[in-house]
Amino acid sequence: MRYELYYWTGIQGRGEFVRLALEDAGAAYLDVAREQGDAVMMPFLRGEKPGARPFAPPFLRAGRQVIAQTANILAFLAPRHGLVPAPAASQCHAMQLQLTIADMVAEVHDTHHPVAMEKYYEEQRPEARKRAASFRTQRIPKYLGYFEQILKQGDGRHILGRRHCYVDLSLFQLMAGLDYAFPQAMKSLRRRTPRLRALTERVAARPRIAAYLASPRRIPFNEAGIFRHYPELDRT
Amino acid sequence: MRYELYYWTGIQGRGEFVRLALEDAGAAYLDVAREQGDAVMMPFLRGEKPGARPFAPPFLRAGRQVIAQTANILAFLAPRHGLVPAPAASQCHAMQLQLTIADMVAEVHDTHHPVAMEKYYEEQRPEARKRAASFRTQRIPKYLGYFEQILKQGDGRHILGRRHCYVDLSLFQLMAGLDYAFPQAMKSLRRRTPRLRALTERVAARPRIAAYLASPRRIPFNEAGIFRHYPELDRT
Numbered sequence: 001m002r003y004e005l006y007y008w009t010g011i012q013g014r015g016e017f018v019r020l021a022l023e024d025a026g027a028a029y030l031d032v033a034r035e036q037g038d039a040v041m042m043p044f045l046r047g048e049k050p051g052a053r054p055f056a057p058p059f060l061r062a063g064r065q066v067i068a069q070t071a072n073i074l075a076f077l078a079p080r081h082g083l084v085p086a087p088a089a090s091q092c093h094a095m096q097l098q099l100t101i102a103d104m105v106a107e108v109h110d111t112h113h114p115v116a117m118e119k120y121y122e123e124q125r126p127e128a129r130k131r132a133a134s135f136r137t138q139r140i141p142k143y144l145g146y147f148e149q150i151l152k153q154g155d156g157r158h159i160l161g162r163r164h165c166y167v168d169l170s171l172f173q174l175m176a177g178l179d180y181a182f183p184q185a186m187k188s189l190r191r192r193t194p195r196l197r198a199l200t201e202r203v204a205a206r207p208r209i210a211a212y213l214a215s216p217r218r219i220p221f222n223e224a225g226i227f228r229h230y231p232e233l234d235r236t
Numbered sequence: 237m238r239y240e241l242y243y244w245t246g247i248q249g250r251g252e253f254v255r256l257a258l259e260d261a262g263a264a265y266l267d268v269a270r271e272q273g274d275a276v277m278m279p280f281l282r283g284e285k286p287g288a289r290p291f292a293p294p295f296l297r298a299g300r301q302v303i304a305q306t307a308n309i310l311a312f313l314a315p316r317h318g319l320v321p322a323p324a325a326s327q328c329h330a331m332q333l334q335l336t337i338a339d340m341v342a343e344v345h346d347t348h349h350p351v352a353m354e355k356y357y358e359e360q361r362p363e364a365r366k367r368a369a370s371f372r373t374q375r376i377p378k379y380l381g382y383f384e385q386i387l388k389q390g391d392g393r394h395i396l397g398r399r400h401c402y403v404d405l406s407l408f409q410l411m412a413g414l415d416y417a418f419p420q421a422m423k424s425l426r427r428r429t430p431r432l433r434a435l436t437e438r439v440a441a442r443p444r445i446a447a448y449l450a451s452p453r454r455i456p457f458n459e460a461g462i463f464r465h466y467p468e469l470d471r472t
């Protein structure tokens with residue numbers, strides 16, 4: 001079966017967490033909006049298509065099933081492609097970690113959109129500076145400290161047990177995005193995140209991920225996405 | 237087996253979504269921090285206890301398993317207590333809806349903490365006014381419109397198929413919280429949310445939920461929780 005992934009064109013955004021899982025799995029998928037334009041998603045969002053109605057992209061069509069919410073899509077895909085251990089308790093643990101990543105990603109978005117999601121960054125710059133300062137000094141250390149500690153208490157290499165899983169892929173994306181958006185803040189945390197650094201490099205070196213990252217399918221981070229680099233938000 | 241629920245004392249917060257499921261199921265549980273104080277949670281948060289390490293409360297102990305992240309806890313409990321249909325596709329759909337509720341709850345929190353989670357509301361009032369205005373005028377109608385449409389396309393009474401499930405309980409809590417925090421904004425939306433209103437009343441009338449809501453275990457909403465009533469944030 002070929003999956004259909006639906007996500008906004010032009011950005012990595014939350015769709016990228018799903019793409020990385022599909023690519024790592026070597027799964028056949030069509031990146032539908034990139035082929036046909038964003039308008040192709042609207043009938044789904046308006047509830048005009050069969051299957052669960054998504055609130056927002058990304059969503060995945062797998063046969064007759066429509067699945068939305070990034071962590072939920074990953075939890076659906078992972079057991080089908082060996083990207084999570086089979087026991088229910090492991091899948092539950094993976095979801096817990098993935099939802100914590102999702103919480104951090106939402107906070108990343110809020111650094112450039114702290115007061116009005118529907119307005120431009122340029123209309124909320126002073127507030128963005130405040131939010132970004134809090135994010136850099138309080139939240140990045142707290143979240144990354146949490147994941148680093150879990151790696152330390154585990155085998156040091158994998159976030160869940162002793163095997164690669166989809167949460168490792170998402171941690172790679174999280175680190176890549178933070179490095180892009182907050183290079184200074186991330187540089188100052190380097191020595192406190194050795195295992196996350198090693199994990200990020202290891203994921204990037206996985207053959208299918210390396211091939212994907214080198215392909216035109218991996219579009220660069222940019223200032224329309226979730227991870228945006230505004231130097232004034234990275235100042236320490 | 238008796239569950240152990242861990243959540244901050246003194247507020248409903250995210251723990252309340254779990255409490256409602258436990259109460260509706262008639263499940264035996266100990267609300268541990270309420271009995272023993274918040275300090276009892278710290279060893280879990282510091283990674284000194286066996287089982288998955290939580291990033292934050294709420295978390296649930298079920299036998300040897302520790303489960304964190306509200307939606308994840310609910311997805312764990314629901315099939316054990318008849319609070320979600322058995323098919324995997326239904327559980328996936330329920331999770332999708334629950335995560336959309338979780339997204340909205342995070343946005344509710346940001347209305348009073350738009351620029352710094354670690355500071356007091358009183359330190360971010362001007363920003364909170366902006367964020368709340370956006371939330372009231374853009375986000376509440378968008379989210380509630382979504383859920384109302386799903387009810388309309390379904391049986392009109394249940395958010396998932398034709399049976400009560402844990403997501404209905406969470407929608408009740410969402411509506412109750414929004415009514416408390418933003419009474420004016422919610423009043424102006426009344427005519428556009430008839431099915432959500434009916435669902436909310438129906439959930440409140442379920443015998444175990446009605447008994448819970450009338451008990452001292454249901455502590456009132458207050459200004460330390462997620463749903464806070466600051467009149468200046470509800471002005472239209």
